[in-house]
Amino acid sequence: MDKKTTLLKGRPVIKGIAEGEALVCPESIQGWAGIDDETGVIIEKGHSQEGVSIKDRILVLPCSKGSNGWSSHFHSAKVKGITPAGWLFSKMDSRTGVAAVVIDIPAVADFEDTDPVEAIKTGDWVKVDANRGIVEVLHK
C-alpha cells in the first residue's frame, strides 16, 4: 500500500541533505534542563517526549523557549557525538538561529503555507533538502 507523502517548503537555513524519523515537539524544548548534556535525551519534566533522545531524528519545533542557554546544551550533546539528523523550525527566532549555526546540521525554517509542527507527526519519515528548502514527509 502506498504511504501518503506531503511536501513542505521553507527557507533553507543551514544547507545539506538529511533524513530520519520525525520527533515533533509542539511545546518546543526548554533551554535549561531541556535535553541532557551528554545523552541528548529530553529531560524537561512533563514534556510530551520526556525520555526520548534527539539523536538522528528530524527535530520539528515551532520555536525555542526558556533559557538563553538554548543552543549550549545541544552544543554539549554535539561534542558527545549526539545531534539530530536535521531540524525544522516553523519560524526562525534568535535562540534557534544561534543553535542552527552552532550545531551545523541541515536546517529549514520559516515555512510557507503549512506549519511543519501540524503537518508532521512523530514517527513519520522525513527527508530534508536544506539546499532548496524542500521537506518530504512520508507519513507512517
Next chain:
Amino acid sequence: MKLTDYEKKMLAGEEGKLKQVAMEKIVKYAETLGAEELCIVTKATIFCGAHHYLNAVESDDFDEVFSEMYMSSSEKLVLDTVSKECFCQTDVAPCDRYQWKNLKQSKTLFEKNRSYIKRAQDAGIHIAESCTPYLIGWIPLRGEHFVTAESHVVLMCNSIWSACGNSDGIEAAFWSGICARTPKWGNHIMENRKGTHVFELSCKSETPFDWDLIGYTIGRKLPAHAIPVISGNFERPDIIRLKQCFAAMGTTSGAEICHIVGITPEAPTLKEALGAKEPEGIIQITQENIDDSMKMLCDEGASSIEFVSLGCPHYTLQEISEAAAYMDGRKIKESVRFFIWTNYAIKKMADENGYTDIIRKAGGDIYTSSCPLVAGADCHAGVNGMALDGAKQVHYIRSETDAKVFYGDMYQCIDAAVSGRWGE
C-alpha cells in the same frame, strides 16, 4: 550582507584571528536569521566560568574549551581580548565568589572556576557574576543594542528601558562581545516590537510572589513568537516585581519583550503598545489560572526541609533587608542549609548595613555569583525537601532532583527554614 569597511576588515582577519572567527559566526548567524546588516553592540553580559555543561569537552585547557564551546571552532583559539566598543561583564558562575564548602563543591572546581573567570577578566570582561546586571549599573538605554546570556535580562532591558536585544545564546553573546556586532534583526528593529497578544489580568497582583506567578502563567499561555501586552486591572509593579515576572515568563516561553500598559515606555496606551493594530488574541489571566500554576510549581504534601534558597533572580538590597528584618532574632533549624543569593556588590552593601550579620546569626548566609541551578545538583544532593521562592528556580530544578520541591514567598521559605518542615 551589507557590511561596513571595519566589519569587512574584521572578517578579513586584519583585526586578529579571534575577531575574524567571531565575525564569521555573527555573519553566519545573520544569514541564518535572514538579516541584511549588523548593528553595533555596546553592552554584553557573558556566561563565563567553569560551568558544568563545558565538561563535554574532556579537557581542563581553557583555550580548548573556549574554542569549542564558545567559538564553535575546531581550531584552537586564544581568548586574548574582547572588543573595546562593547562593555562586557560576566553572568553568573557555577561557584560562589568566596566559598565552596557549604555548597558541597570541591576546592578543585572552585579554583578551576576562578581560573576561568581570570582568563575572561584578562581579556577585558569585567567580573560581575550577576544574573541581574541592571541592579549594578549595566543598563542599556532606549535604542542601545545589547547582548546577554540571561533570558530575563532580555525581557527587562527591551521592556523597561526600550533597549534592543534578542535572546541569541551563550555562544553568540561571546561572539558579539569580541566583535561588538550582532545581526540587525528581531528586537533590534523598533517596528518589530509591537504587541500581538493582550493579557488581561484579573488575578492578584500585589506582591513580588504574585508577579512571579503572573509571569509564569503568561509564559504558559503565550503562543509561539507572540509579543505579550499586559493590560487589565493590576497593582502598579516595581522593579522587584518585574524582575520576578520576567524571570518566570522567560522560563515558560520564548518571550523577549513584554509591554505593560501605563508602565513600560513603548506602552503608554494599549493602542500604542499594539501599533494601532487589532490584537491577534486576547487572553484572560484569572486567579484560577494562577492557582493552576501554583499547583504545577509547588509539590503537594509535607516533608522535612533541609535546603532553603532565596534570590532567583538575585536579590536586591531591598529584598535582603526585608529577609533580614523577618529573620532577626529567629533561629534556622540546624539541619537546614539556608542561602540568599545576590551579586558581590550588593553583598558588600548588605554587610555594611548589618543584614549579613543578622542572617548569619539566624544560621543562614548570603552567597554571591551563582544559584543552586547553576551551582549544580551536588549542592542539594540527598535532601528530602527544599523550599525556594523563585518560579524559575523551582521549574528548572525539578529536572535535577528527586527531592520534594516547595514554592512559596520569602516569608514562607524562612518559616520553613526555622521549623525544618513544609506542610503539616
